[in-house]
Structure formats: structure tokens, C-alpha cells
Amino acid sequence: MSRRKPNSSQLAIVNRNGGPDGQPIAKRRLDFGKRWSYAPALEANSYIKLRNRYQLFINGRFVSPKSGQYFDSINPATEEKLAEIGSANKGDVDLAVKAARRSYKNVWSKMPGRERGKYLFRIARLIQEKARELAVLETMDGGKTIKESRDIDLPLVAAHFFYYAGWADKLEYAFPGRKARPLGVAGQIIPWNFPLLMAAWKLAPALACGNTCVLKPAETTSITALHLAEIFQEAGLPDGVVNIVTGPGETGSALVNHPDIDKIAFTGSTEVGKRIASITVGTKKKLTLELGGKAANIIFEDAPIDQAVEGIIAGIYFNQGHVCCAGSRLFVQESVFLNVIRKLRDRISTLRVGDPLDKNTDIGAINSRSQLDKICELVDSGLKQGAQLVQSRARLPAKGYWYPPSFFTGVTASHRIAQEEIFGPVLSVMTFRTPEEAIAHANNTPYGLSAGVWTDKGSKIFKIVNQLRAGVVWANTYNKFDPASPFGGYKESGFGREGGRHGLLPYLTLG
């Protein structure tokens, strides 16, 4: 047994060639095998009533689309068809906007804030009551694990409605000395990664401020929004205050192009965001965009390493990496690099990939075939450009869309996998020596949505955070959300803030 040199524990780990068990130390592995394997623990879903066909929700009623066309909604974990969803065309969108305009003029904008607040509180409570059912639906429709839809998505959905319900009658105190007025009709287009949560992020502040809404859910995840519509009915929300039009990209395009919309809020890809911006430019439409990201997660040598590894996991493997603020670029200070990599490698082999309805599943299904193809294409490019792939050996189910938790080492800033958003469970790991280098690399991206910093030194946190050009920076944690905290990006990650008092501004004019 050789003695550890003082102050050099990390180096001691990687430099010596063998230990008492004769194994090279760098290769010494923990065994996360089959011993005491967990039996399936499936969340019950037999009571879930899926309709065969889901209609559009316009003016408080479910109506069939004018086109008469429907598209299939697929469970990405089984590739089975869940239901048919109405496809809204230009005419349907027009009906929805007209209904929203009517109820804005006649009802919602005239209603005192405290009354609007009552509806929102009621909606929030109903969401809590039906939380488990909605979580199961969210999991079946989108492929995310029941663990996350139950413990993260749904509690946050309710929290957002509760939070903004509280603002509804306090708008004059939110911006003292200013008169806050609603904008009118808001067109809101949301992505597939957090279907209900994004609906809540959009609807709750808009309604609290006195606007009416036309919501367009993502094509692959429309079902829960329509169950939310049922909750609006049950809460007695006046007809036309919220309208939901489902369909492909063209439906969204019709919404963005509609002349009687006052405000567009979009969360989704940077590519589509740019197109929306070019359509709305020169019109009266106000716009907020929440787009892609390629966040830097920076680990300093003095970080609490075991917890930082958990932060890496939370940063990139949360929701299969389908997270715009995912910590997809990991920067590790070189002195702890091998230690972090070894721990990360062992940690990803404990992640359980499979049936998202199993309460023990950590990584669910990739949302769609096309997203899986995109992930595979980018991983191939990483391999072609010479990066080294480390991948969990988790067995993937035969049917459905799956990708094992993975990370790349040997990545440089000019690799595509270091520049482009993969939007999947794939991490790019790079090293740095000085804090200046870390900051330069972290900011060297067209995006700027989020970042993470890991160090035991409080002073270092403040010094680094102030130099990072990102909307949200987490210190010694990652992917934490709260309705009271504003969220939004720099540069190509968009503009406008959602959440908190800041989240009211995009839905108000201040006089």
C-alpha cells in the first residue's frame, strides 16, 4: 500500500498502475449488475379514459375541425396509436381567434382581477386533484417517465397557476406608478418536451393579466392540453377565454399570421423561432421567444464532486435530455477530469432505461422517431469527428424510440456536438485549466439560455456567474424551477422572460 501524497488525491488515483486486487486503478469498476433487480412497478393506467378522437377546443366547446382531418397521436414507448387528434386549418384558427377576441372584449378584460384570480385558483386546485391522471396521460403521450411527470411536471403546472392566480388582483402593485393593461388576444405555441408545463407557463400569466388565449400544442403531444380544456370547462372558465387548436406546423403558421392577434409567445426550436420573428416583424404583434440552448455546466476542482456528478445527471439526462436548458456542454477542470469521468461512467450505468410508466424508470422514451433520428445523426457526426463515446449498456426495449444515456469525451469547441443542440441524452465533455478559459468557452455559443457552476467557494460563484451570458445560472444545483423565478434567454435562445413578476410584462402594456 503506497502512501497518498498530500494534496494530490486525484492524481494519486489515476497515476498509479495497480492496486491490491491487481486491477489497473483507472479501470477499476463498480458492478451495477443484475443482483437484486427491481421487479416491474407499473403505474396503473387502466382507469385512464382516452377518447378515440380529440376535437378542437373553441369557444368553450369541443368542435370537429373544418377540414374533417385528423392525425394520429402515438405512444413513443410502444409505437401504438393512442388517439386521433383534430387538425385545425386556417378557418379553425380564425374561429378560435374570433372567439378569443369576443370573450376578451365582452368578459375577460372587464372582469376585476380578483375574479380572474378565482378562476385561476380553481383551475390550479382541479389540476392538483387530477394530478395523477394527468401525469399518467403525459407519460403515455410524450414518453417521459412517470417519476418526472408525477414529481416534477404536474406539481409545477399547479404551482404556476397558483402563483399567477395570486398576481391577478395585484397588477397595480407589480409595477408601481404604472397602469397595467392587458394586450388582447395571445397566440401561444408550445413544444413537446413539457406539454402541460409549457401550457401552464403560457396560459397562467396571460390569463392573470386579462388576456384571452389561443393555444397551439405540439403535434406529438396534444392530448393533455385537451384534458386541460376539460378542467377549464369544469372550472366554469367563460367560453372563449382559452381556445386550443391542434395540428401540424401549418396550424401554428396560421396562428402567427392571423391579423387579429396581439401577441405571439413561442417556445420551441431556434429555427422556427426565427421564422416567427420574421413574420411578426413590422406588425403590431408583440413577441416573446424561448428557444434552444447549449448550456455550459462548469465543474471546478474544488467542487463537491459526488454532488456535481448528480448535477451533471440532472442537467443532461432529465427528461431524456429533451430540455432547452439542459447542461449539454460539460466543462471540467483538468485536475478532476478523470475522477469526474469515472464517476459519471459508473453513474450512468445505474440509470434505468425503459417503460416510462414503470415508477423505477429514470430514462423514458425519445419523443418521436424524427427526434431519435436527429440524435443518432448528431452522435454519428461526433464519432466521425473523432470524439470518444461512452454509453450505458442498458438494454433497450424492442419497440418504441429509445436512446441510452451517453457522453462524449475528447470533444473540442469546433465539434458539431459541442455547437448544436442535440436535445437528447447525450453530453459533450470538455476540460479547462483556468476560470477565464471556462468563461470564454461557456460564452462561445450562439445560445445563452442557462448555465451551471460547481464550486465550494461562494466568492468564485459570484465572480463566474456575473460573467456568464445566460438567462439562468444554477450554482451547485441544476434544472431547478420555480414559478416565482424568471426564465429566458440571451442571443439565439430568445427574448422575454417567463415566470415571476418579469413573466407578467410580456402580457401587459404599461401606461
Next chain:
Amino acid sequence: MKALTPHSRSPLKTPARKRSRWRVPSVDQVMAEERAAAFTRRSIKTSAKLEGLKLVVSMMDLTTLEGSDTPGKIAFLCRKAMQPLDPRYQVPSCAAVCVYPNLVRIAKKFLEHSSVKVASVATAFPAGLMPTKLKLREVRGAVGDGADEIDMVINRARFLAGEYERVFDEIAATREACGAAYLKVILETGELQTYDNVRLASEIAMRAGADFIKTSTGKISPAATMPVTLVMLEAIRDYFYETGIRIGMKPAGGIRTAKEALAYLVMVKETLGDDWLTPALFRFGASTLLNDVLMQLVKVADGNYQSADYFSLP
């Protein structure tokens, strides 16, 4: 239970080092507690529950450490440890019975021909405030009386005063006094104030020759908690990465229900892997836990719960 045979691990020949020389990774309290809580959300059902509960029984150190302990009570405990439940349930025997040094001979008499080990607390349990010379004599006495395992306490007064090298030396000396007996080192984490201290104390104990590190004496509160155990498991993991040596872990005190015990087992499995899912490397220090686990086992096997009156007291 082959792996349970005590092996003699000599202390690392590390010279006493100055306070500043001990460096261990820092621990972030918020994230450590969050991670520990995540293990409680695993859902362990049916076959996994049955297998897990049996594993828990086999890892149990049935413990009685009262001033009022009698030979009769030791007899109860030993009999229960050897055969916790009617043979038709196929429940394994417990790992050990843990008693005060004066009662080692009595326990040994009952357990001599069984797979159940005799463990004895020593080194001026629970406070550890006695001259080292006397502590070592106590250890030798307990081993001489037949103890297979020694549960020592570290000197928290020295540790908190920053005299780490003296803590190290005392553990190393105890290791030598143990001879062939297993050494479990109790950190008494409830007195160590911070997770950073727990991490450091674990490191010192492992380097000084501990076979097991153990959270608590059970005499002060808080005793074992999931985050404290996690921090110690992470210390064990780093030690394994560095040396290839597998150190055992024993949370003790405060674990009373089968559900909690399964959560600990999940934590071990997902932190250190399959190698540690054995009584040779993981133990529960408890006594009230046993009957709750047995109750659950009977429920899984027979389909209904029985009241506590149907389970013999340990």
C-alpha cells in the same frame, strides 16, 4: 456466509499527519440530501421486495446495549438471530448479535456452532472517553472471550478538536488489538456536526484499518440517516477507486421499518453496486427493525398481516 470470515486487515502504515494534511472532497448538503431522498422513491414490489427483505434480515446485527441486559435477554436475542422465523418462510439467519463485552461469553455459548457472529462494542462505548490503554485492554478482553467483531467508537472529542492523527492512531492500535476479529468503526455522526466532518472521519477510519464504518452508537439522536449514510458510502466508493479495497458500511440506530431498510438497500445498490449487497459488506444495526421486516415477509408470503403478537420478541 463465507465472506463473513473475519480477515485481518493491517492498518496502513501512514505516519501521523498534521491536521492540514487530511484532505477529502467537500460535500454539498443540499444536493446530498436531495440525492438521498431520491432513493426512497424507488418502488420495490413483489419478488424484489421478498428478496430485498430476506437480504435485510441476513444483514442485521441484532443489538442490545442496555445496562439492564441479562443473560436471559441475550438468549432471546441469539435464538432469534439464528432462526428469525418459522423455517417454512426460508428466512436466513441474522449476521450477528451485538452486545457489551461482559456478555460476549454468554452470546458465544449460544452462537458458537451457528453462522451468526458475536459482535461486541468496545473502547469505552458509547462516549469513547477513556485512556487508550484501557480501551485496548477492553478490546483484547472481548476478542479473548470469543467476539468475532469489534464495534469501536472514535474519540469525537479529539476529532472535533482537530487532532486527527490521534484519532487515526487510536483506530490503528485498536485494529492491531483486534487480531483476527473484524473491526467496525463507529463515527457517531450525530456528534460530528457536518457532512464534511463525516467524510473526513470516514477517510481516517478506512485508512487506519477499519473493515466497516458505522454511523452511530444508537445512544444519541440523530443516529443513522440516509444522507449521512450516503456520504459514507461515497467515501467508501472513493477509497475503493483508489485502493481496490472494499470497506463495509453499517448504518445503526433509527432504522425501524422494512420500508426504510429497503431504501437503504437501494442506496447501497445504486451507489456501490452489487458487490456490496452482502452481509460481508453491509449491515443494519437494529433490533426493532427485525420484526417489522418479518411482518412484511409473512405478508408477502401469506397475503395478510398478522399483529405483533404473532412475532416473538428478540
